[in-house]
Amino acid sequence: MKPANLIFFLTDNHAGGLMGAAGHPMIQTPNLDAIAKSGVQFENAYCVSPLCCPSRAALATGRYPHQTEYWDNAIVYDGQVPSWHHRIREQGHAVTAIGKLHFRSPNDDNGFTDEIDVMHIVEEKGAIITSLRATEDGVPNRRSHRVLYENSGLGEADYQTYDRRITQQAIEWLNTNGRSSEKPWVLLVSYPSPHPPFRVPQRFLDLYPLDKVSLPVQWRVADRPKHPAVEYLAWMNSFEDELDDNLVRRIIAGYYALITHTDEQIGMVMQAAQDLGLTENTRFMYTSDHGEAAGQHGIYGKANHYEHSIGVPMMICGPDIPEGGVVQQMVSHVDLFPTIVESVGAEFVEDDKDLPGVSLWPAIQGDEEQRTTFTEFHALGSRNGSFALGDGNHKFIYHVDMPNQLFDLENDPSEKQDLLLAEPNHPIAATLEAKLRLIVDPEEVDSRAKADQLANADKFGGLDAARNAGTFAATPIPGKALETEKV
16 A cells, blocks of 8 residues: 545534445435445444544544543543644644634644644633533533524525635645645545534425435334433433424435535535546545434434444545445544554554554455444433443443443344343343443443543533533534523
8 A cells, every 4th residue: 555645524413324325315425425436435434422522532543532531522632642643744744624623722733734714612612511411410401402403494504604615725725735745645624514503505405305305213202212311312402392294304304415515515625636636646535523313213413322323434535445345344433543644654653552443454455354343422412421332233332320222233223122121131231241341441431521521610610600601502613603502
């Protein structure tokens, strides 16, 4: 494998199965499909934590939240843990970020040669209301999250304006810098879409007529999982009651349409690279920070361990990548640190020896291995820490101080049947819990996360200040002021 440039497309909120290349019968993603067709698609790819900031910290560092202690959307990446950006920059490679990073601050050394029009958390403190999850009462419910989804349909949100800005800046960067570096460069093009609100122009909505949109799994209140973690998430996000099926279809159609909009933006950057003659020495990589439930199991958003929220698209094409390849091996965002470092021809250092991920280059070349996947969650939308281990056809979800869950993904891919409800002492659950405990002590990690969250609240005035700060459902784009909902 020869070193080559890398254009790394990162989006927000794109669930793994929602692409034409993934076999979805309705979604139109011609540019992502082109990456998959001309390269390799990872069919079983997972984020590390189903929320923006902890996921993006893991993408950067190649390490899990319990290792870095970047737990939520307030205790976020601050450049203190080495990232793949640092690793390749220190070896003379240009590495530029454009768009949404969702780190703490541009004043931190985040490892980039340059940050262009980037989005970080609000006022270097983000959603400090998250700290209330460590209290007896927990985080109060927020109407703003529901309003975000109720606004789905015809129109346009600030995020789409920002998407187009990112695309234009990426094209300008390629025109100015695409041929100017002696060493392979990396350009991170990071879009805030398809994050809600799902508001899109008519030409995209026309692709997804409401009468053709299928309703999600277990979306009705009576059919939702009777699990305290799911019920708390619905309450906190103001979705306890049943939605009108027309609104549910409008949310899904808007989400699908926004995925197509984002695909179009990616296609523009790819076309610019092709027009500049860069494709012979440039790879394209795509993934998203996490998925989106879009009504499945009665959930709107993420913050859970169902496949729709932890499963992500992942693919790569370009020099030395086989055409039309499909990797079945389970892969994770923690694998991208070693994969990207090798892709540009950089070297690892002593500190990288204990990275939990593996390079995906052997799998890309057809040498797959049997692996497990691990995710964890300690943020807004949860009362206690939760952890998921995927092993073969089964997925085990461990909830601190709540019932655990077990799913057979081969026979129940939509996760409608929790096997532990019928058989609480299922032997597979015991086996997978033992494997999970080789990675973490769930109770210790939960306690540590909550202690850090309380300490973080103290930095900004304490728990009363966290309550008075209000809630918000989406970070404003650069140049826009934050609007909060008081609780």
